[in-house]
Amino acid sequence: MSRLILIIVIIALVYWLLTSPRRQQRKQEQQPPKSAQDMVSCAQCGLNLPKNESVFVDGKYFCSTAHSLAQKGK
Numbered sequence: 001m002s003r004l005i006l007i008i009v010i011i012a013l014v015y016w017l018l019t020s021p022r023r024q025q026r027k028q029e030q031q032p033p034k035s036a037q038d039m040v041s042c043a044q045c046g047l048n049l050p051k052n053e054s055v056f057v058d059g060k061y062f063c064s065t066a067h068s069l070a071q072k073g074k
């Protein structure tokens with residue numbers, strides 16, 4: 001009977017070893033890759049920059065607050 005428990009434990013251990021790398025892969029997939037960052041272009045000068053670094057004013061993206069003010073002043 002104890003041998004059966006040992007076999008079950010070994011099978012469970014092998015199964016865990018086979019599935020654990022997949023779990024790590026899934027975690028990596030959930031994190032957004034840095035290269036796939038959303039890029040936007042400035043409505044004033046056309047400069048491409050990451051969305052999180054841009055200034056969003058009146059539905060348009062700008063590279064700086066100075067350019068967003070320049071667009072408003074038009």
Ligand SMILES: [Zn+2]
Nearest residue numbers: 042045063067
């Ligand atoms: Zn600009």
